Amino acid sequence: MSQESTSTAAPNTTGTSSKNSCLFLDFLISVPPKERQRMLQKPSCCFFIYRMLPPIAQQVTIQLIWKGSFPKADDLEVTKSIEDQVKLLEDLGIVSKQANGKYLIDNDYKRSYMYAAMLGAASISSLVLETNDEKRRGKEVEKKAVERWDCILRYLALPSEENTQAVSETTRNLFKKANFTSGDSRIEITTSGFQFLLLSPVKQMWTYVIEYLKLEMSQGQDIVEVIEPLIQIVLLANRGFKAEKECYQIDPSWSIPQQELLNHLRELGVIFIRKRKDGVFFLTHLLTHLATNETIDDTSAERVSNGKVIVETNFRVYAYTSSLLQLAIIALFTEMTYRFQDMSVGMITRESVRGALQHGITAAQIISFLRANAHPQCIATSGAINCLPITVADQIRLWEDERRRMDLKDAYIYSHFESEDEFQGVCDYAQERGILLWANAQQKLVIVNEEGHEYVRQWYKRSKGGETST
Template structure:
């Protein structure tokens, strides 16, 4: 979310499967990584893992559907290297993972971190930290939603390269958002940030950096988010012995807004509330995700949209599928129309993404009155889906049509050959018309030449 579909509905786990086995094994040996992997596992996979750690086996289910679900989760654990299948077919927990997880479970998430807590001096933290953190993240989203020279300069070169490698943007001198970029903008904040972080890790791997060195401090920082609001008032040392990629990771987390560094010479960083996005599995329902700041949207049954926000970023995202008609200081009005939705669909945005976005950013009063689902009128949601279905009624393919046959024998010869090669799309025996797919045109030409050379039926 983006981009690409997640195989196991968790971008972090999907990424771990792709890294080399020796590096993944090194991660299983680290308590913080082992503990975090467990937290990101689906519930059934967590149960299987606990059963194998403490009992060495897990009970078989009687229900066929439950058995199938367990098998799917076991496959995930095997691909992660958390469990191994022995020669007798039984499953066993990985020894490194078991030792690391039990160590982390006994000490707790915060205690297994190598980060050093310092005495907090309020002046080192600065004012309006949370506001500045949100502004940093908004700069990244504005770079996608509102391409301009000013917004380009507001993000780092790493971010620009990351979006280009992720196929969110295209072009060099003039940046343009792609279909994947549009889809990214409509994701929930949790999915957006996880997508960004995974793409950053892929970028680090492409540059030949030791990915374990980058993931370990990232996980240790994310685990601190569980300490609650108190952790946001604490500061942690920036270890001068960190490697170049680790220092770069810290700068990148600062750009994301999940940590705050007032001045590098202070040698400390603070956590922000945005860090909770990375502490959350992105598989949570979009309607329960934290609402985008200043994003309060009301949709009426007549398809009119009221956006109570002054954020140009939020208005730009809403304008992806809405015809904006009025703009005031703190409120804008638009209409969801067939043309506006079809325009979004042509950019690769789906009806489900539009509906999910409107529900996730619904006005609190709409949610209080109608609930997290019906806050978007059912008639509007159904109509958006119907507009999407309209585009699926026809499947356009390049093809070739043959006509003006000189004889029935020639026509029947082409039809029979096209059927035999399975390249025939349609044939009209009354008007003597034959249509073949694009790949089949060359076959028909070669067949026709062979027939001519044999002195067979002529045609064109």
């Protein structure tokens, strides 16, 4: 009997469905209850948590605050949605179920939310608007902010010594801990890193911030002390601020972790600090990404207003950009054919998409990226959804479905049996053990799973030695 290792294919009978959830709320659930309760006592945190809740959860919260209960729905589907949102509120510690089956709102949350609702986001942020004209000279704030964020993405997409020096050690440790990069002397992007690059800007920013908060927690930092100033700054993004015009004082009483947070937000580009000695920081429009729930459809708040990509129905892609970062991302799922100074041309093919899928990139991520970076003219002509031709989107999904038809598993093939009895003995033993994947009596072939190979090998030794197999 001879053997060889191989991979067998089996039909994929299990569907893969992922439910979108808010990264910030998921992180909040993972925070220890004691620290989470401290957040519920702070008006700014409560107000921000409310904004990040799904609409149904917001309605349930308001009903419990003002009426002490919420109405039951007649429709079963709506009832299930309400139950899911109530479960979310329970996990967050906002509501609790009593012995009589009624739900009560947390007193700390109720008190903090009502206080915040009366004052408004600007007041509860408690940050002081700077009025010194000499310090309000934040020239090219937006340009410098985008450059800082691009440095981080470039480091991930095109690891090099130059790009490594452009980011902080915290960013490098964060990407490594999040499994976006691997290696010490030679940094390489991982499958998760590729997926991160294809996310919309809002999801990218939130993913980065959540990984930073996790890193702070792993280092033993007081997470409430770090989250509170973060939320206070983010709340200012909803005031229709004007970059280069408004700046806020850096609170000298902030602790070291809070000062480090400010420096990190500066590296992200969501704020701009001209000089540390000025004692002020400017807000940038990248901050609006953190003021948005990342579960919102990619066709609305997550859209990049200055998109550069045009996709035609013949699968040809035109990228009106000279950015090496953007071109590197597009090349992940496109065969680039022409490169000019400010425009590149490529084709979306079956091979290029399958190559991206093998790196762990999904069809939904490719479609989301193309829509989020669609040229404004495409959006104006065809709308937020059809800016990417439906035929192209459907074909990308079909190419992904092709790979879902089979699941590959490592296995061992046994052949060239010395006798019929030996073949039948291996078949019977493998079937009894539950390790048999396939057998053919005519060709005298037996395939067992990877875990079962050792059992068959031991059985074969015993049978050759004259022992009775069990």
